Amino acid sequence: MPVANAKEMLLEATRKKYSVGAFNVTSLVQMEAVVEAAIQMRSAVIIQTSVTPAKFFKPEVLAAAYRALAQASPYPVCLHLDHCTDPEFCKRCADAGYTNIMIDASLEPFERNVEITKEVADYCHRTGDITVEGELGTVLGVEDNVKVSGGQVALCDPDKAEEFVRRTGIDIFAPAIGTAHGVYKSEPKIDFELFARIAEILNGREIRAPLVIHGGTGLSDEVTRRLVGLGGSKFNVSTELKHVLMDATDGYLAGHLKDYNPGKLDAAVFAATLEAIRRWMDILGSAGQY
Numbered sequence: 001m002p003v004a005n006a007k008e009m010l011l012e013a014t015r016k017k018y019s020v021g022a023f024n025v026t027s028l029v030q031m032e033a034v035v036e037a038a039i040q041m042r043s044a045v046i047i048q049t050s051v052t053p054a055k056f057f058k059p060e061v062l063a064a065a066y067r068a069l070a071q072a073s074p075y076p077v078c079l080h081l082d083h084c085t086d087p088e089f090c091k092r093c094a095d096a097g098y099t100n101i102m103i104d105a106s107l108e109p110f111e112r113n114v115e116i117t118k119e120v121a122d123y124c125h126r127t128g129d130i131t132v133e134g135e136l137g138t139v140l141g142v143e144d145n146v147k148v149s150g151g152q153v154a155l156c157d158p159d160k161a162e163e164f165v166r167r168t169g170i171d172i173f174a175p176a177i178g179t180a181h182g183v184y185k186s187e188p189k190i191d192f193e194l195f196a197r198i199a200e201i202l203n204g205r206e207i208r209a210p211l212v213i214h215g216g217t218g219l220s221d222e223v224t225r226r227l228v229g230l231g232g233s234k235f236n237v238s239t240e241l242k243h244v245l246m247d248a249t250d251g252y253l254a255g256h257l258k259d260y261n262p263g264k265l266d267a268a269v270f271a272a273t274l275e276a277i278r279r280w281m282d283i284l285g286s287a288g289q290y
């Protein structure tokens with residue numbers, strides 16, 4: 001399938017009440033596993049990179065690998081830039097071939113957030129068929145270079161959500177509802193009512209902006225399914241895949257360090273990642289939708 005942006009796949013997911021997994025990768029092995037899982041599960045999928053790996057590998061290199069992988073899948077695959085606070089780097093990734101860009105100006109005051117997000121949305125829409133995700137409210141924890149401490153956490157103001165989407169022109173909306181980045185140290189305090197209200201305001205009559213859930217790692221299956229049922233149609237999973245990569249690497253090397261066979265190490269990481277993603281696709285309900 002040719003490369004795809006997130007809009008169509010997420011409109012479809014919102015209509016059918018399932019969610020597309022958006023999986024953060026830091027290596028080509030993980031990227032291959034994400035796409036292979038999608039093919040095996042007959043699912044749409046979103047490959048995400050944070051800013052640091054995007055800079056490390058270079059956006060052009062990641063986009064080229066993504067294009068080759070997407071061509072090999074019969075189902076839609078997107079490449080998404082996660083939590084980028086720098087409009088110029090957002091634009092570079094859009095130019096390089098990312099199909100979705102998240103501009104995260106959520107730590108800025110409302111008017112400035114609107115201004116920065118709109119600048120990126122306008123650029124991406126002018127450049128090509130590139131969709132944009134914006135965030136209102138702040139998500140607790142650390143995601144790459146974006147760090148939000150307890151004192152900075154602010155849930156999304158539902159009365160501002162419609163205005164934010166309308167004025168920025170974004171395609172996909174991430175409201176802060178109490179989920180967090182990283183590993184949950186205690187039961188997360190998710191405001192389901194708030195999320196339901198935002199879903200009703202934005203997508204109750206017609207679907208204006210599919211909704212994104214950040215901080216998927218560590219949520220129980222029950223909480224995940226509830227958020228999907230309320231309209232979360234893009235579900236971000238990052239920390240879990242970092243753990244899977246490191247644990248699979250550690251597990252393999254513990255018994256095979258002196259084999260000096262990196263191909264087998266890659267295979268171990270691939271298998272563990274594949275399994276984790278297949279599990280998510282089942283819970284999110286995206287499996288078997290194509």
Ligand SMILES: [Zn+2]
Nearest residue numbers: 143214215236
């Ligand atoms: Zn996030």
